[in-house]
Amino acid sequence: MRELPRELTVEQLAELFEGRTRFVERLAAAPDPLDRARTLVHELPLDEKREILDAHPAIGQRTGLSARSTAEQGEDGDPAVxxxxxxxxxxxxxxxxxxxxxxxxxxxxxxxxEVLRERVDNPTETELETALGELVAIARDRWQSAAHEEVSD
Known part of the structure; x- marks a missing residue:
């Protein structure tokens, strides 16, 4: 398992978080940015929380996805789903x-x-904090997956 980095550049973080946002720029200046992300993401003002969530592609989006998002979302394209x-x-x-x-x-x-069906009617504050936690989990997993790709190359 790849250790979490003590430093990452804005560009590296932008790839992990799907865009260069004010949040990403703050993280680039922080030691242990992926650990710091877990708390910082919940301390942001509302407009910045929305900014980082809206930078992420929608599940099922067909265009404008990064290569990483395309791979993560998979190929299952049942039209009804x-x-x-x-x-x-x-x-x-x-x-x-x-x-x-x-x-x-x-x-x-x-x-x-099914997850979306369960979450759509949750209170907005609950959803906001859940989505932010999910965002950080995605970035951390991307870092770990990149290490696996490096080992298998």
């Missing part, structure tokens, strides 16, 4: 004011659809 993901993502964003973020962990989209 994709249509329902699109509909529920829109309902989630309308209700909560930010993008639905979940640590896919290579699960099929049908399974993620």
């Amino acid at each position: 994709l249509e329902e993901l699109f509909r529920l993502n829109a309902a989630y964003e309308a209700r909560h004011g930010f993008r639905f973020v979940v640590f896919v962990n290579r699960r099929p989209k049908a399974e993620i659809l």
